[in-house]
Amino acid sequence: MSGKVSGTAPARAVRHYVQREVSSTVHGSGSLDLERYSEPPGDPGLFGPDSVTWRVHADAPGMLMGGFASLMLQSLHPLAMAGVDQHSDFRQDPVRRLNRTVAYVVSTTFGGTAVAEAAIAHVRDRVHPHINGIAPDGRPYSAEDPHLLTWVHIAEVRCFLAGYERFGAPPLTPAERDRYFRETAEPARRLGARDVPQSAAEVAQYLHDMRPELRITEAAIEGIHFIRTFGANPQERAATRVLMNGAAALLPDWAREPLRLGRSDAARLLVDRPLAQAAGRALRWAMEPSLIVAAAYGRMGLTPPGRR
Incomplete structure (x- = not known):
């Protein structure tokens, strides 16, 4: 019995350490405010526990590496990247920007209806109206542009789903993939997106049709380099590099070369993917189930699915 205890105590300590470090980076150092997810009882929010969205967005490695991948893919649109470059504080405080993005996704996914609607309204009515300007190529841009909102949304959910399926979670059926895109289209429309693709086939066609609008910019190269080298110490920088290399593997083949990620096919297959899968x-x-996910299931009188 003593051998069992001594063997499990270090594991618990490691698990607690990883939880603390990842949570403080992803959510910030403040309180998670779990009442936002545990109340009111019986309120399914925008999706509910039977949704594919809850399943995909509860997956820690898929969301983390999928999130990095979506940032890289989004950066290929010059107008979307101009908005980030000219209005974001990611160079001074990249963690704060990450915290805001995570808070929005988590609130709209796992929050009760009032919490989700408030998060959408805050971004739509208080944040986006102030993000506009002139891109380096002379074109005007606005975060309220339905075309750009659709681009950012599709880049995001396409990469979240790819991360979920690539790094060890049970794959979805074709019908479940379509359902995921159909479910997540709703908050995107409430934010102002239009003509949002709602199936895997529609997403693939959308990305194909968008390619003539996409190109690399100096701001995108600088931003990606900044993220790839982020970290307060060598250990954090090494972890970031593993996650970013795993994220790069989620991108469409046509997106990797212009982003100048500098990884050969052999390196991606023999080094990046195994390391990313181990990290996943x-x-x-x-991390699973997270306190937020557990609170959301508890709101519905359920316990979250077992850890995979």
């Missing part, structure tokens, strides 16, 4: 298993072991 570690994150899933340490």
Whole structure:
């Protein structure tokens, strides 16, 4: 019995350490305010526990690496990147921008209806109206542009789903993939997006049709380099590099070359993917179910699915 205890105590300590470090980076150092997710009882929010969205967005490695991938893919649109470059504080405080993005996704996914609607209204009515300007190529841009809102949304959910399926979670059926895109289209429309693709086939066609609008800019190269080298110490920078290389593997083939990620096919297959999969298993072991996910299921009188 003593051998069992001594063997499990270090594991618990490691798991607690990973939870603390990842949570403080992703959510910030403040309180998670779990009442936003545990109340009111019986309120499914925008999706509910039977949704594919809850399943996909509860997956820690898929969301983390999928999130990095979506930032890279979004940066290929010059107008979307101009908005980030001219209005974001990611160079001075990249973690704060990450915290805001995560808070929005988590609130709209797992929050009750009032919490989700308030998060959408805050971004739509108080944040986006102030993000506009002139891109380096002379074209005007606005975060309220339905065309750009659709681009940002599709880049995001396409990469979230790719991360979920690539790094060890049970794959979805074709019908479930379509349902995921159909479910997540709703908050995008409430934010102002239009003509949002709602199936895997529609998303693939949309990305094909968008390619003539996409090109690399100096701001995108600078932003991606900044993220790839982020970290307060060598350990954090190494972890970031593993996650970013895993994220790069989620991108469409046509998106990797212009982003100048500098990874050969052999390196991606033999080094990046195994390391990212190992990191994914570690994150899933340490982080799932998250306190937020557990609170959301508890709001519905349920316990979250077992850790995979």
